[in-house]
Amino acid sequence: METLTLVAVLAGSLGLTAIARRFALSAPLLIVVVSLAVALIPGLPRIELEPELILTVVLPPLLYSTSLESSVSHFRAKLQPIVALGVLLVVVTAFVIAFVVHLLLPDLPWASALILGAVVSPPDAVTAVAIGRKLGLPRGTMTVLTGESLVNDAAALTLFKVALAAVVGTASSLGHGFAVFAVASVVGILVGLLAGAIVELIRTKLDDPLLESAFGIVVPFAAYVTAEHLHPFGAEFSGSGVLAVVTAGLFLGHRSLRASPATRVQDRSVWASIDVLLEGFVFALMALQLPFVLDGAQHAARDNWTLAWSAIIVLFATMLIRIPFVFLSSYLPRSLQLLRRASHDPPALRSLAVISWTGMRGVVTIAAATGVPADTPGRAEIQLFAFTVAVGTVLIQGLTLPPLIRLLKVQDPDEDARDQAEELAAREVAKKAAHERLRELARTQLSTLDIEPEKLKRLEERLQRVVDTRFRFAQAAITLSGEERRASPQAQFAKARRELLITQRAAMIEENRAGRLDDEVLRKVLRELDLEEMSVSTTLRNRMS
Template sequence: MEILTLTGVLAGSLGLTALARRYNLSAPLLIVVAALAVALIPGVPRLELEPELILTVVLPPLLYSTSLESSLTNFRGNLRPIIALGVVLVGLTALAVGFVVHLLLPDLPLASALVLGAVVAPPDAVTAVAIGRRLGLPRRVMAVLTGESLVNDAAALTLYKVGLAAVAGTAGSIGHGFLVFLVATVLGIGVGLAAGMLVVLIRGKLDDPLLESAFGIIVPFGAYVTAEHLHPFSPDFGGSGVLAVVSAGLYLGHKSLHASPATRMQDRSVWASIDVLLETLVFALMGLQLPFVLDGADGAARDNGTLAVTAAIVLGVTMLVRIPAVFLSSYLPQTLRLFGKEREAPSWRHLAVVSWTGMRGVVTLAAAAGVPLGTPGREEIQLFAFTVAIGTVLIQGLTLPLLIRALKVQDHDEAERDAVEELAARRAAMDAALAKLDELLPEMLSTVDITAERQARLHERLRRFVEMRFRFAEAAISLSAEEREASPQAAYAKARKELLVAQREALIAERDARRLDDEVLQKVLRELDLEELAQSSQLTSRLS
């Protein structure tokens, strides 16, 4: 029954995603609201969130895919704000929430309160990135948000383990906790880089796009499990599976520029589908946990009023502590230096948007669900974590688009800068192709028995082909979106597509008339599909 229920949840979530994309809505918000409504229907089968399933099966591929898509150059260029938000702010949030809860509920041990702080500390950037991409946030803001999401889970889960050890009475001093974090970081990054280098080596020997993509699917799981089970010194010290996955993804994404085009296309298709499937499941599971949280609240040794007020305060602290931290980390003079270089402070409008992108996700719920039985305040931790996760997604997720539009943070000059860079890159590519043509063609034609006149015509034809592609791209770049739709290039592309459709229909008709075998049909169709794909827009991934 659970498999059937899970299949139904996936199907419904994908349907809602399709609806959201059609009407330009936020898919995560729509899925969460629908899941909350379904969870309240009496008699609906319950689907409980399994922490191990989320942390070992769902989280690694999502982080890995994001890392593959991320620019290692941009990640390094924004390292300071990424560390400030993904590590320092996570620690500050955990401490702030922990001490506030301990003050409100003095009978709750401080260690349990700090576990709650670690649980609610890491934001999930999926919703923020989806909204930002749709509304055109500047690339640097998007790079910081994406980079933060890659490292904050590692920081929070390490603090979470230290907090649980303190609850169990097995934790050492603050220095011990810092050493645990340091070892987890070093081992995690080391395992990830080793995994990435091994994959590059193996892929170089395969030369088979299908096998290379299939092999790449196991990378996040292998890196995560290896790092998590690596304890070279003692059971207290292990690697961070999250950092292992992130470092492997960043390394392989950087190296993918040298992979074959077929492998890159295959990887994009595979991971785009995996992303959408897992992200829809994640947001549906968040809303469907409502009955379990309510059951836990009924079993808590406190009245509902105290729980409701405390949950609201925890939600408020979690959201509000991020706002001054974002501004202070950007404007304090000593933080404007990175490796001795002065960096221009970002606009306050950009910082305001970043400070309001603290939506929590399924990692918060998974960590809360994974709190061991018998932990003091376990029911309260799960209730408060659910309140923070759902509250931030609904409150900040619904108001973030309004904030982006009100502050007008879109970088309208970014498109112009991109056009200049693209044109320069295409010109450099054309010059390189023409230089290579002048170098290779005489040698190649020397082995062919044709006249000098035909050689010259062939040489000129190839030069015109390269130059024509550049002129088409140059004309398209210089046009606005409206002009581009009415341009000769658009008419040419539309005509090519119609011709491909006609060819495809003719081939299918031949097959239906039993004059063409299915295997031959599939071979020719693949060629037509690749030709159409070459002139179509890029694959869309994520819930945007």
């Protein structure tokens, strides 16, 4: 892929993402639709997807970023449904689709049909999670969707390797396939834990937010490549790079509570920017493969109608497999239940309905299909069907998922109340701890200052008021409704404070333009004002949302 073309795709996807955010649209859907139209314009250079680029450069940071923001406790609590969807459903989907394809195209070898099944089996939850977060899906549902997206790629890619081995005749039995999967899982998890532990150790010695974030950027690539290149029992066995990345991300995300505030803030900004850049890029790149898919279909040894109908059947079969699996597994023995509550009640049918319709496929499906060796029987059919499933699910399920969520009103009415109660209790504990620490400081440090007792007492009272004022502000922001928050004295005070910071910044810039303030001095002052305004704006925005 030429550098100029790559830059054009990146810039175009970012521009479409900006438009989508401006008008409250789904960025992946808009990017896919526009990219499909662009791909059909005659004379434009074709952009062929390189599987190695996606699997080694694009996929690891996306998985790592999601893992960093995932809660280990939530992940552990929903481990059973996550494994059921991320592993068991992937295997079921692969074999069902292989059976369907074998019925549609009897002359296609079973191993080739299984390759297609493995290719289309892993959903990409980027669109579903973005829509669900925007429309307020319950936290448990979001945890299941996010967790599924973190593990299903590993299961699908491992199954893909097994199917490829069957095509070339190196896979001997079903037991061999299980062995490959077991080794990939164990080695991948161990590599991820080791990578996370090493990076955490390095970070504790640095005390430098910039370098700490730089080491964090290296983690997903190092973990992925290391796991994929470890072959403990021969060339056929290797670690899962996906599981290594996910494990490292979960480990370091959990340990980030020990990092400095500057490191956490910087990491959040860095990975948010990387996500925006890569998510738009992968959807654009996926849709731009249309000309290559059509060319391959023209050279297939089948008529166009057979290919078209077969592709449509595979598309709908892929979407429909998920629906009964989600509902049936939720009412099987508790070891397989989805979204099981603490009371062991059956999960809400509305939540299951939403989960069953979040099976959009993504760029991993296209990348795996593109990576099928040229001499594989039915390669053109595999790529056509994979493209149809990926684009079709994004357009059909992506467009219908928001209305479905609104229609079913899938929200947890008690979740906000629980969150408010927990936050109030935690802030009360923090306030008491601050007062206790202030009394200790008054005895040990403030009392040693060479100031009068009355001034010392006023200083202590002032610090107490700071703690109490912050608590009252948070308490009011938590308990008030949205309209009340916007009209509250605390919100008006925050807005006024922001206006004053803006005025100060404008005055400083004017002094610099007049030649009375050096550029370096200006940058130093602006950094202080910017950080203070970011604090005010972020707090206000979080409370108003």
